[in-house]
Amino acid sequence: MNFSKRLQEWYFVNKRDLPWRSIQDPYFIWLSEVILQQTRVEQGMPYYYAFTKAFPTVQELAAAPQEQVLKLWQGLGYYSRARNLHTAAQQVGAMGGNFPKTYKELLSLKGVGDYTAAAIASFSYNEAVPVVDGNVYRVLSRIYGIATPINSTAGIKEFKALAVQLLDISNPGTHNQAxxxxxxxxxxxxxxxxxxxxxxxxxVAHAQNRTTELPVKLKSKPVTHLYHHYLVVRTPLDNTLLVKRPQQGIWAGLYEFPYIEASKTLECQELQEQLKSQEWLSGVRFRESVTLQHTAVHKLSHRTIHATFWEINTLDEVNDSVHIKDAFEKPVHVLMDRYMKSQWNAYL
Ligand code: SF4
Structure with missing residues (x-):
């Protein structure tokens, strides 16, 4: 029996019943794929429902303010994907709301790479293009005993060629899902x-007892450590200060407390010293010395952020501060989200 036939037989017996499996609408399929690149099915499902409820059509997503999109995306990480999603929706909006209909045309959408284009083209339009995601690399490398690194140029080429060869061209959508x-x-x-x-x-991997070795992945760049000392302002009127990150780089466009970056975790005394150079605090009187509230470590692909949150109770109001309740309405990154929910849950 050929590869795809065996695969599809397994699929029809074992597949999960997922909301995006029974539809062919490219907009919903695209949403589900972008979300699933960030998280597992169980965690992704509420996000899928939240996006489709807030934006039932691609035009509605295109017309939404960026902050609303980022807020709905909150918790998924890699916010550039959410911004790309929004931009791509605007591209489709400019095409009259009609999604591109071929793999090649889909690649012209912002943030849509080989995998997503192949998924939409095959699931929505039954175009004969194979998807090659992490699952596919693992299955093929094990069954065929291929040790070429999956993140090398040679590996990407080799696995794609094999995937093309194995594809059931009469049923590419089902083959890819399977x-x-x-x-x-x-x-x-x-x-x-x-x-x-x-x-x-x-x-091959099973026969040679190599399932733990395959697939092979090249090691990535060494990790840099960053030390962010977040300054959590609390004013007498329960206001706090949030600043928006620049539109480029890590957590672009999201809100956070102002922070001091240092080469290590600072002691309280050292932090007090650093506060003197913060212009926005000049003239503001403190109620007591700053207190350490919370520490967290967050790992990104090549960076580890060591975050400490220091509460600063002030005797005066601070310019541009917002009420804590309103702070919850802003799109924030995961470190902020965890801090706010753990320390300020009374305001939720
Ligand atoms: S590694 Fe095991 S589960 Fe995976 S394809 Fe081979 S025999 Fe099947």
Whole structure:
């Protein structure tokens, strides 16, 4: 039996019933794919429902303020994806709300790369293009015993060529869904179910006991450590100060407390010293010395942020401050979100 037939037989018995499986609308499929690149199905589902409820059409997403889109995206990370989603919706809006209909044309949308274009083209339009995501790399590298690194140029080419060869061109949408689902549920990263696998008579990794070795990935760049000392202002009227990050770089366009960046975690005394150079605090009287409220470590792909949150109670109001209740309406990054929910839940 050929590869795709075995795969699809497994799929029809084992597939999950997911809301975006029964539809062909490219807008909804695109939304689900962008969300699922960020998180697992269970965590992604509420985001999918929130986006489709807030923006039932691509034009409604295009017309929304960026802050609303970022707020709905909050918690998923990689906010550039949310901004790209918004920009791409505007591109489609400019095309009269008609999604591009081919893999090639879909690539012209902001943030839509090879994987997403192939997913939309095959799921919505049944175009014969293979999807190659992390699940597909894992399944193919194991079954065919391919040790070429999946994040190398040679690997990307080799796996794509194999995926093209294996694709069921009469049913590319189902084939693609099936291989991704098989990787997610059966040929899992750790402890794949080899004993009950339809490919265990031909799988090289299984035969050679190499499932933990495959797929191979090149090591990424070394991690840089950043130390952010967030200054959580509390005024007598329960106001706080938020600043918007620049539109470029990490967490672009999101709000956060002002912070001091240092080369290490600072002691209270050292922080007090640094506060003297903060112009926006000049003339503001403090009720007591700053207090450490919360620490957190957040890992990004090449950076680790060591965050400390210091509360500064003031005797005076501070220019441009907002009420804590209103701070919850702003799109904020994950470190902020956790801090606010843990320290200010009385205001929620
Ligand atoms: S035999 Fe094991 S490693 Fe090979 S495809 Fe099946 S589940 Fe994956």
């Amino acid at each position: 291989i991704m689902e098989f990787g997610a549920l059966h040929c899992k990263p750790a402890n794949p179910f080899c004993e009950t696998c339809p490919f265990n008579d031909q799988c």
